[in-house]
Amino acid sequence: MDVQQIVNAVSQKAGLDQATTEKVVGTIFSVLEHEADGTSASSFFARIPGADALARQYDVMSGAPSQGGGFLSSLEGALGGVLGEKAGALINGFAALKASGLTMAQIQQAGQTLVQQAETAAGPGLTNRVLGSVPSLKSHLGLG
Incomplete structure (x- = not known):
């Protein structure tokens, strides 16, 4: 199963359009790419053709300015800096x-x-190891 098949399935089940779904999937994969333990993450991405490219396309650490601006953006930037990558x-x-x-x-x-x-x-097993190394993502997704 490649990343496009995953995007299609998520789009159908979540009722989102393709572009929005691609952004959601790419963003979550990017968080995993930055946060998950190296060996498990590498193996995970190797088993889903195109996942690493989509993660890079929606790289959450690319330095692109956030849409919001103002205090919340400043707070997010400060927290990211204090708490690390x-x-x-x-x-x-x-x-x-x-x-x-x-x-x-x-x-x-x-x-x-x-x-x-x-x-x-x-x-x-591999998916749970990768997600297990990012417990805060699991809780944000309502998984744990």
């Missing part, structure tokens, strides 16, 4: 998804479907 990746990722106009329920539905599809593609 790992926390910054998660904060930036969820800020980008919320800036897309998605509700938390939509993000969670898309994230849960993404995890189900990733388990099919990469195997449940």
Whole structure:
């Protein structure tokens, strides 16, 4: 199963258009790429053709200015700087998804479907190891 098949499945189940779904999937993969433990993450991305390219396309640490601006943006930037890249990746990722106009329920539905599809593609053991190394992402997606 490649990344496009995952995007299609998430789009159908979460009821999101293709462009929005691609952004959600790419953003979550980017958070995983930045936060997950190296060996597990590399193996995970190797089993889902195109996932690493989509993660790079929606890189949460690219330095692109956030849509919001103002105090919240400043706070996100400060927290990312204080807490390091790992926390910054998660904060930036969820800020980008919320800036897309998605509700938390939509993000969670898309994230849960993404995890189900990733388990099919990469195997449940590997997928759980990668997600287990990013517990804050699991909680944001309503998985734990």
